[in-house]
Amino acid sequence: MKTTIKLKGKIVFDPPDVTKKHEKQSVWKKTAMIDIGGDVSAYYAWFIKRRYRLKLNQPLRGPHICIVNDRESDMNGKWDEVKAKWEGKEVELTLFVDPRTDGKHWWLNVPEEYRVEIHELRQDLGLSRPYFGLHMTIGMATNLQYDHSNYIHRLIKSGFIT
Numbered sequence: 001m002k003t004t005i006k007l008k009g010k011i012v013f014d015p016p017d018v019t020k021k022h023e024k025q026s027v028w029k030k031t032a033m034i035d036i037g038g039d040v041s042a043y044y045a046w047f048i049k050r051r052y053r054l055k056l057n058q059p060l061r062g063p064h065i066c067i068v069n070d071r072e073s074d075m076n077g078k079w080d081e082v083k084a085k086w087e088g089k090e091v092e093l094t095l096f097v098d099p100r101t102d103g104k105h106w107w108l109n110v111p112e113e114y115r116v117e118i119h120e121l122r123q124d125l126g127l128s129r130p131y132f133g134l135h136m137t138i139g140m141a142t143n144l145q146y147d148h149s150n151y152i153h154r155l156i157k158s159g160f161i162t
Helices: 020-025 040-052 079-086 116-124 143-158
Strands: 004-013 029-035 064-071 090-096 105-109 135-141
Touching: 004 064, 004 079, 029 079, 040 105, 040 135, 064 116, 079 116, 090 105, 090 135, 135 143
Parallel strands: none
Antiparallel strands: 004 029, 004 090, 029 064, 064 135, 105 135
């Protein structure tokens, strides 16, 4: 049995652009997320730093779960209607506490049984399930730590460490 934590977050549509890439993509892409706030990402990044001596860059938009990060053309044209229904709604979140990684990014997964409400929002927009499963990003390995992060990932996959 995996251990989970419960958090609360608020649904935010069209979050502010924080990079030039966001600004360029906002012409054709729509974004909605659950803003968790606080420092939960930093908290788990601290554990990773302590356990693996790996420093992570924090998510630019703070702790959040991305719900929609899709082309507007892939949606059913109901963005404003769905936004009016869901914007600002507080939701309860459940996350597995065991960090996952692909060698560069580190995250906590949302268990499958707790994704129903979030997937309902995507369905309202005519979208299927997201390519990347629902998760809260803890951080990303810095350029200087990228090789070390990949090394840890290989050790985890091989079963040498947990």
